[in-house]
Amino acid sequence: MRGLYIHIPFCKKICSYCDFPKMVSSENRIDNYFKRLLEEIDHYNNYLNDIDTVFIGGGTPNSVSINNLILLFDKIKPILNKSIENTIELNPELITEELLIILKKYNFNRLSIGVQTINNNLLKIINRSHTKELILNKLELIKKYNFNNINLDFIFGIPNQNMKDLDDDLNFILSLNIPHISFYNLILEEKTILYHKVLKNEIKMPLDDSDADMYYHIVNILENNSYHHYETSNFAKAGYESKHNLKYWNSQEYIGIGLGASGYINDIRYDNHKLYKDYLNEFIEDKITLSIQDKKSEYFILGLRKCDGVSINKYKELFNSDPFIDFNLNKLIDEDICELNNDYFKIKKDKLFISNEALIEFIGDNDEKE
Numbered sequence: 001m002r003g004l005y006i007h008i009p010f011c012k013k014i015c016s017y018c019d020f021p022k023m024v025s026s027e028n029r030i031d032n033y034f035k036r037l038l039e040e041i042d043h044y045n046n047y048l049n050d051i052d053t054v055f056i057g058g059g060t061p062n063s064v065s066i067n068n069l070i071l072l073f074d075k076i077k078p079i080l081n082k083s084i085e086n087t088i089e090l091n092p093e094l095i096t097e098e099l100l101i102i103l104k105k106y107n108f109n110r111l112s113i114g115v116q117t118i119n120n121n122l123l124k125i126i127n128r129s130h131t132k133e134l135i136l137n138k139l140e141l142i143k144k145y146n147f148n149n150i151n152l153d154f155i156f157g158i159p160n161q162n163m164k165d166l167d168d169d170l171n172f173i174l175s176l177n178i179p180h181i182s183f184y185n186l187i188l189e190e191k192t193i194l195y196h197k198v199l200k201n202e203i204k205m206p207l208d209d210s211d212a213d214m215y216y217h218i219v220n221i222l223e224n225n226s227y228h229h230y231e232t233s234n235f236a237k238a239g240y241e242s243k244h245n246l247k248y249w250n251s252q253e254y255i256g257i258g259l260g261a262s263g264y265i266n267d268i269r270y271d272n273h274k275l276y277k278d279y280l281n282e283f284i285e286d287k288i289t290l291s292i293q294d295k296k297s298e299y300f301i302l303g304l305r306k307c308d309g310v311s312i313n314k315y316k317e318l319f320n321s322d323p324f325i326d327f328n329l330n331k332l333i334d335e336d337i338c339e340l341n342n343d344y345f346k347i348k349k350d351k352l353f354i355s356n357e358a359l360i361e362f363i364g365d366n367d368e369k370e
Contacts (some may be wrong), residue, residue, distance in 0.1 A: 166217065183233055
């Protein structure tokens with residue numbers, strides 16, 4: 001079964017750290033974009049019968065009109081009705097009763113809400129519009145409509161953030177008993193507002209050691225409070241792991257629709273155009289057919305994001321090959337970066353924050369190993 005990802009690139013304003021394809025646009029441009037989305041969905045008609053997870057992300061999906069959302073939801077209604085997990089990302093300040101009623105009607109059963117932090121000073125730095133009190137009010141409204149599968153997105157490593165600020169966020173999380181938490185390290189990306197502020201010395205990013213301390217503190221606190229740390233940045237109560245995102249990390253197929261979206265179908269990975277005008281003319285900017293070696297490498301690059309690691313037996317079944325011959329896994333074990341736990345090869349818990357040191361082994365030209 002495949003996943004379906006649909007990208008809504010529009011926002012009311014731009015967060016200072018965000019480098020995803022996004023824009024603040026006129027209603028006319030938004031209307032034209034949604035017409036184009038529906039055309040792209042038709043382009044994948046032959047693949048839509050096997051969808052069992054849907055994820056609508058952004059940008060800010062709930063920054064557009066209800067009418068445009070309904071236009072999209074009507075188009076994919078047969079998929080939404082049979083899919084086991086339907087997620088939509090929401091900015092809290094834009095959540096309304098009208099929206100929740102519509103989401104319930106179209107069988108959305110998982111909400112992912114961008115909180116990032118409850119600290120008002122830090123929220124200003126990253127250009128977010130909500131407050132702690134607003135989050136609490138919106139969560140009460142959400143409960144009224146019986147949405148139980150909820151994710152809250154948080155960020156650590158924000159300029160000026162300290163351990164007390166982080167503990168405030170963690171205590172807030174624990175007080176809510178939310179079933180899923182995503183906690184991402186803020187990475188300074190080019191072409192963002194924050195990047196230019198750092199270049200001008202208007203603001204300073206925290207040191208790497210500080211970020212690492214925060215990461216392991218988050219892991220310890222959430223794990224000690226019944227959250228399963230199942231992916232580098234994701235934590236879930238039992239049974240609430242994201243089924244859609246697990247498709248990515250398990251190298252399963254998914255269709256990506258919309259500006260800047262990516263997809264993986266029939267051994268082909270593709271990326272859509274990231275510029276609005278280009279996307280209106282042609283959906284796909286680039287695509288590549290994966291070789292056997294590409295797929296072997298991706299099995300580890302994506303799978304090692306899971307804290308349980310990757311199955312050696314599954315690898316042998318998929319590729320009729322031994323990963324200890326295809327890659328230098330023993331080197332990663334000897335260097336104390338990875339470990340073999342029964343059937344699973346994984347990054348050691350105390351090395352998760354520097355996981356790229358392990359992933360380097362699986363990047364590059366390994367054709368001579370075939």
